[in-house]
Amino acid sequence: MSRREVETLDYVAFAKRIIRAAGERCANGDDFELGELVSVRDDLEEAITHAARGMHDNGHSWQYIADGLGITRQSAHARYAEKVPA
Numbered sequence: 001m002s003r004r005e006v007e008t009l010d011y012v013a014f015a016k017r018i019i020r021a022a023g024e025r026c027a028n029g030d031d032f033e034l035g036e037l038v039s040v041r042d043d044l045e046e047a048i049t050h051a052a053r054g055m056h057d058n059g060h061s062w063q064y065i066a067d068g069l070g071i072t073r074q075s076a077h078a079r080y081a082e083k084v085p086a
Contacts, residue, residue, distance in 0.1 A: 022037055022040070023037060048069075048080075049080055052065050052069070052076065052079075053080055053082060055068075056080075056081070061073075062076050062077045
């Protein structure tokens with residue numbers, strides 16, 4: 001495993017800890033704070049899209065990306081491929 005992979009895994013683990021902690025804080029908070037936590041979903045989906053497209057741009061196949069996402073190749077392509085206007 002390369003150094004970059006280890007750092008990326010550590011970074012993702014850190015993000016998970018922060019999100020869990022945010023949930024715990026919101027449990028003792030107000031409704032608008034819960035709404036802010038929900039808005040993290042959009043940020044996460046944007047990050048996943050960026051990562052999937054970046055992996056594809058760096059030469060990984062849609063099958064490789066789909067395996068990481070736990071979905072089919074067709075689903076990965078349909079969801080994360082750049083949409084080109086007609």
